Amino acid sequence: MQHEQEYIDHLYARVDALRGQAASAVEEAQRPDGSTQQARVERDVRVAERSGLLAALNAVDGSLCFGRIDLTDGASHHIGRIGIREDDAERTPVLIDWRAPVARPFYLATGHTPMGLRRRRHISTHGRTVTELHDELLDLGDQERTGHEDPSGDAVLLASLNAARTGRMNDIVRTIQAEQDRIIRAPHRGVLVVEGGPGTGKTAVALHRAAFLLYEHRELLARRAVLIVGPNPAFLSYIGEVLPSLGETGVLLSTPGELYPGVEARGSDTPRAAAVKGRTEMAEALRLAVRDRQQVPEPGEPVVVPHDDGDLLLDWHLVDEAREAARATRLPHNLARPHFVFRILDALTAQLVERIGTDPYGGPNLLGPDDVAQLGKAVAANPDVHEAIAQLWPELTPTEFVADYLAEPTHLSDQDAAAIRRPVTSPVDWTPADVPLLDEAAELLGEDDSAQQAAAEAERQERIQYAQGVLEVARGSESFEFEDGESEILAAHDIIDAERMAERHEEADHRTAAERAAADRSWAFGHIIVDEAQELSPMAWRLLMRRCPSRSMTLVGDPVQTGDEAGVGSWEDILADYVGDRWEHTRLGVNYRTPSEVMDLAAAVVRAERPGFEPPSSVRTTGERPWARQSSDDLPAAVAEAATAQTPDEGRLGVIAPRRLHQALADRLPGVVAGAEPDLTRQLVLLDPRQAKGLEFDRVLVVEPAEFGTSDLYVALTRATQGLGVLHRAPLPSALAEALGASDAERPV
Ligand SMILES: Nc1ncnc2c1ncn2[C@@H]1O[C@H](COP(=O)(O)OP(=O)(O)OP(=O)(O)O)[C@@H](O)[C@H]1O
Numbered sequence: 016m017q018h019e020q021e022y023i024d025h026l027y028a029r030v031d032a033l034r035g036q037a038a039s040a041v042e043e044a045q046r047p048d049g050s051t052q053q054a055r056v057e058r059d060v061r062v063a064e065r066s067g068l069l070a071a072l073n074a075v076d077g078s079l080c081f082g083r084i085d086l087t088d089g090a091s092h093h094i095g096r097i098g099i100r101e102d103d104a105e106r107t108p109v110l111i112d113w114r115a116p117v118a119r120p121f122y123l124a125t126g127h128t129p130m131g132l133r134r135r136r137h138i139s140t141h142g143r144t145v146t147e148l149h150d151e152l153l154d155l156g157d158q159e160r161t162g163h164e165d166p167s168g169d170a171v172l173l174a175s176l177n178a179a180r181t182g183r184m185n186d187i188v189r190t191i192q193a194e195q196d197r198i199i200r201a202p203h204r205g206v207l208v209v210e211g212g213p214g215t216g217k218t219a220v221a222l223h224r225a226a227f228l229l230y231e232h233r234e235l236l237a238r239r240a241v242l243i244v245g246p247n248p249a250f251l252s253y254i255g256e257v258l259p260s261l262g263e264t265g266v267l268l269s270t271p272g273e274l275y276p277g278v279e280a281r282g283s284d285t286p287r288a289a290a291v292k293g294r295t296e297m298a299e300a301l302r303l304a305v306r307d308r309q310q311v312p313e314p315g316e317p318v319v320v321p322h323d324d325g326d327l328l329l330d331w332h333l334v335d336e337a338r339e340a341a342r343a344t345r346l347p348h349n350l351a352r353p354h355f356v357f358r359i360l361d362a363l364t365a366q367l368v369e370r371i372g373t374d375p376y377g378g379p380n381l382l383g384p385d386d387v388a389q390l391g392k393a394v395a396a397n398p399d400v401h402e403a404i405a406q407l408w409p410e411l412t413p414t415e416f417v418a419d420y421l422a423e424p425t426h427l428s429d430q431d432a433a434a435i436r437r438p439v440t441s442p443v444d445w446t447p448a449d450v451p452l453l454d455e456a457a458e459l460l461g462e463d464d465s466a467q468q469a470a471a472e473a474e475r476q477e478r479i480q481y482a483q484g485v486l487e488v489a490r491g492s493e494s495f496e497f498e499d500g501e502s503e504i505l506a507a508h509d510i511i512d513a514e515r516m517a518e519r520h521e522e523a524d525h526r527t528a529a530e531r532a533a534a535d536r537s538w539a540f541g542h543i544i545v546d547e548a549q550e551l552s553p554m555a556w557r558l559l560m561r562r563c564p565s566r567s568m569t570l571v572g573d574p575v576q577t578g579d580e581a582g583v584g585s586w587e588d589i590l591a592d593y594v595g596d597r598w599e600h601t602r603l604g605v606n607y608r609t610p611s612e613v614m615d616l617a618a619a620v621v622r623a624e625r626p627g628f629e630p631p632s633s634v635r636t637t638g639e640r641p642w643a644r645q646s647s648d649d650l651p652a653a654v655a656e657a658a659t660a661q662t663p664d665e666g667r668l669g670v671i672a673p674r675r676l677h678q679a680l681a682d683r684l685p686g687v688v689a690g691a692e693p694d695l696t697r698q699l700v701l702l703d704p705r706q707a708k709g710l711e712f713d714r715v716l717v718v719e720p721a722e723f724g725t726s727d728l729y730v731a732l733t734r735a736t737q738g739l740g741v742l743h744r745a746p747l748p749s750a751l752a753e754a755l756g757a758s759d760a761e762r763p764v
Pocket residue numbers: 172175176184185186187190191192195211212213214215216217218219220573607608708709710711733
């Protein structure tokens with residue numbers, strides 16, 4: 016122990032020194048120094064690198080080193096959250112990053128396949144103090160004993176699984192299991208599917224895979240950022256600390272409803288409406304609806320544009336020709352529009368030229384090219400002309416267009432149209448199911464950023480003018496300063512022209528890649544991780560695939576837990592259109608969360624619907640059987656009483672109840688607010704099964720389970736790490752009652 020403490024003290028001394036160096040490097044690099052553009056770019060890169068290093072060094076403080084491997088050849092390596100080298104000529108590694116190949120045997124070696132190891136040591140620390148050592152001997156012939164032997168090899172894992180929950184997920188870097196390690200480091204570059212039952216570590220594995228990929232492909236991924244999509248905000252705050260604790264910050268966390276910049280989807284849909292909006296057919300319906308906005312007048316009923324020289328007419332034939340020419344460009348609606356406008360203006364000018372310039376004596380038109388050009392300009396500036404064109408081919412924004420569409424949906428069956436018909440009168444009306452529609456619309460309409468580009472160019476010109484002014488001043492002062500004829504001395508304007516000087520003054524974009532990605536709909540992420548992927552609709556997949564042209568993705572899910580009607584049934588269905596069969600499927604089979612007593616009960620519920628269902632096998636038992644209690648009248652009071660008795664001294668209690676009971680329950684449960692985003696760091700948390708997805712609590716009370724569908728009930732029953740109770744008034748679903756071994760008139764069992 017003493018030896019390890021000394022080693023760890025040495026590591027921290029090195030970390031402190033590195034931290035000091037990184038902090039002063041950042042400070043120095045941030046000081047303005049009037050250097051060249053190139054030097055400034057390099058400086059910004061240096062600042063970013065050093066800031067990243069500083070963040071990583073700060074993040075690992077307190078849990079820097081957690082393991083050591085001793086090899087049969089006498090070498091030994093300490094394993095930690097980050098890699099550290101000695102400050103010597105060889106830059107000797109003193110701590111190996113858990114992601115480095117050298118560290119791999121720490122996770123994979125067994126007595127059967129020792130991978131060159133004689134011993135694996137888990138080092139537990141509190142702050143910077145070593146508290147415990149657990150050794151596993153992998154070379155069975157080795158006689159040496161340390162006094163810290165852990166014959167079963169799982170003491171550290173079990174201690175971490177049994178620990179009280181905090182409302183925040185912890186990283187599992189100390190105890191990654193072999194089946195998990197293989198997925199985390201999978202070399203597959205395309206779509207990797209990770210499937211497994213509740214508590215098998217799918218989320219943990221996905222997050223550690225993100226950390227691994229950022230280590231392996233740092234160059235690319237730090238620039239393009241990694242996107243992690245999770246089902247709801249509570250889930251994102253639950254997992255939000257894992258990657259920073261591993262020293263990684265270049266990651267954007269988002270719910271599916273937050274993936275359209277500028278829209279916060281706070282509204283909600285009926286399950287039927289969400290299902291209709293999620294179907295692929297919506298893409299075609301929207302495409303046709305956009306085409307409907309490109310109109311031609313009825314034959315014989317031309318659009319009349321009032322004009323001083325007599326009304327101009329836009330008839331069917333003329334508009335149809337312009338529309339076909341614009342459509343033939345195959346550009347999105349807004350980008351094809353200038354082609355339409357050009358044709359219409361041309362046709363109207365031709366009408367005017369004919370009207371004004373016709374020679375009454377039958378000769379050639381009396382107007383010359385300059386007159387025609389003048390008339391063309393006047394037509395293009397005429398507001399009545401613009402109004403007429405705006406009716407025929409309006410410029411559309413995605414939000415306007417989708418709001419109009421939802422008010423009167425078209426190209427759908429009557430029932431489907433009725434299911435989604437809804438006015439969107441304020442931005443808060445957008446729902447998560449609308450977000451893929453907005454994104455689809457943005458694709459169909461195309462973003463006309465010419466105005467933005469023009470503004471940027473105007474600003475650049477302004478800066479150039481300013482810089483020219485600065486150079487003039489410099490020239491003026493030259494004659495004064497260099498009167499003595501030291502012509503070889505370079506003045507400012509000799510080495511820099513106004514344009515380059517203007518660039519110097521351009522504000523550098525100091526946002527991280529993740530921040531820039533969050534604001535940019537067309538951002539292409541380096542890698543995307545989707546948790547609870549089974550819940551996403553086909554339309555949501557279209558959006559996500561657009562955000563990841565490289566198709567480098569990790570998809571995590573459990574089809575048995577699919578609650579959303581809009582969700583896709585199978586991975587094949589999701590992926591066929593995008594990657595064919597070029598994706599890899601992996602499975603996790605051990606449940607680290609739920610004790611076997613609870614898991615058996617949950618499995619029995621699923622089996623009633625799917626007879627052959629095999630749950631993941633639990634790694635722990637607690638000896639504590641789940642119980643049920645029926646309350647004849649005041650269910651909220653019974654829940655409050657049970658909650659008081661069950662709230663652990665340390666850790667969390669989750670009450671999972673149907674939404675309709677939340678207000679009544681919140682009135683009785685201390686510190687709980689109905690309808691608010693659940694605060695998972697509180698000791699007592701009230702949720703519905705959808706909100707509980709992906710989360711866990713030490714103890715769980717499931718309320719009125721007869722109101723849940725099978726998959727929601729399965730989710731609710733599998734959230735506890737220690738104990739589970741069921742409270743109800745209505746009779747229990749029969750499979751649950753049977754598995755609890757209770758009749759309809761239950762008592763605690
Ligand atoms: N190797 C491990 N070491 C320590 N803890 C682990 C390990 N693997 C998983 N766990 C823990 O098990 C719990 C369940 O993991 P996780 O939430 O990733 O499972 P999941 O498969 O995503 O579950 P669900 O489908 O229910 O969302 C978490 O507390 C996680 O930290």
